[in-house]
Amino acid sequence: MIKIEKLHKSYPIGKDSLHVLKGLDLHIKEGEFVSIMGSSGSGKSTLLNIVGLLDNHDEGNYYLNGQKIEKLDEKKAAILRNKFLGFVFQSFNLITYKTAIENVALPLYYQGMGRKERQKVAMQYLEKVGLKDRADHLPSELSGGEKQRVAVARALATNPKVVLADEPTGALDSATSASVMQLLKDINREGMTVFVITHEEDIAEQTDRIVRLKDGVIISDEKVNKKVNA
Numbered sequence: 001m002i003k004i005e006k007l008h009k010s011y012p013i014g015k016d017s018l019h020v021l022k023g024l025d026l027h028i029k030e031g032e033f034v035s036i037m038g039s040s041g042s043g044k045s046t047l048l049n050i051v052g053l054l055d056n057h058d059e060g061n062y063y064l065n066g067q068k069i070e071k072l073d074e075k076k077a078a079i080l081r082n083k084f085l086g087f088v089f090q091s092f093n094l095i096t097y098k099t100a101i102e103n104v105a106l107p108l109y110y111q112g113m114g115r116k117e118r119q120k121v122a123m124q125y126l127e128k129v130g131l132k133d134r135a136d137h138l139p140s141e142l143s144g145g146e147k148q149r150v151a152v153a154r155a156l157a158t159n160p161k162v163v164l165a166d167e168p169t170g171a172l173d174s175a176t177s178a179s180v181m182q183l184l185k186d187i188n189r190e191g192m193t194v195f196v197i198t199h200e201e202d203i204a205e206q207t208d209r210i211v212r213l214k215d216g217v218i219i220s221d222e223k224v225n226k227k228v229n230a
């Protein structure tokens with residue numbers, strides 16, 4: 001689903017450049033639930049931005065759903081993002097003046113879906129995340145956990161191939177974060193590929209595979225041994 005070979009990325013800093021990703025290889029198969037960990041500045045967001053077609057890489061290869069990603073113009077990138085990817089961010093990124101259902105329906109609008117159908121599909125996804133009765137609430141009228149559930153519903157609404165989540169529980173307390181993780185686990189169990197950035201070991205351990213990044217290279221890539229309660 002996501003195949004990365006010898007990926008490099010540098011940022012220009014004045015006359016110099018900062019080499020952030022230094023030849024990454026990563027293969028995420030369809031249906032996997034993968035987390036990426038690493039200290040601040042190790043390149044996690046840089047990688048997610050490239051995987052999410054929000055930024056270009058400099059060298060190496062990136063294949064998304066079998067399609068080689070070359071330097072993209074914004075229009076092409078937006079079409080591919082809308083078709084293949086759903087995003088969940090730490091700060092929710094909901095539109096403050098739109099209700100929960102309008103937020104979920106927005107990516108469907110960009111896909112050209114008609115109003116009635118959008119409303120119907122958005123409501124189905126709100127129901128899926130347990131927020132049918134909050135459909136007409138503005139983000140300011142929702143709790144942190146509810147906002148993130150709306151964001152997950154929005155990410156799922158276009159039926160993407162992969163959900164990319166950047167610190168999805170970073171702004172939540174532990175009980176709320178557990179319910180958001182449960183939701184990600186549920187959608188993964190239904191077959192969705194999920195790729196999560198996290199700083200928290202206990203969040204990473206709830207995924208199936210932990211990739212650790214240090215100074216722009218992968219230093220470990222391990223399956224998580226799930227504890228089974230006797």
Ligand SMILES: Nc1ncnc2c1ncn2[C@@H]1O[C@H](COP(=O)(O)OP(=O)(O)OP(=O)(O)O)[C@@H](O)[C@H]1O
Nearest residue numbers: 011012018020038039040041042043044045046047
């Ligand atoms: N647009 C940019 N221009 C220049 N430097 C950048 C840019 N974005 C990130 N960097 C630098 O690249 C390095 C990697 O940043 P990145 O955000 O990928 O790290 P991270 O592992 O996600 O960190 P954090 O956990 O703090 O979010 C950092 O040193 C950062 O300062």
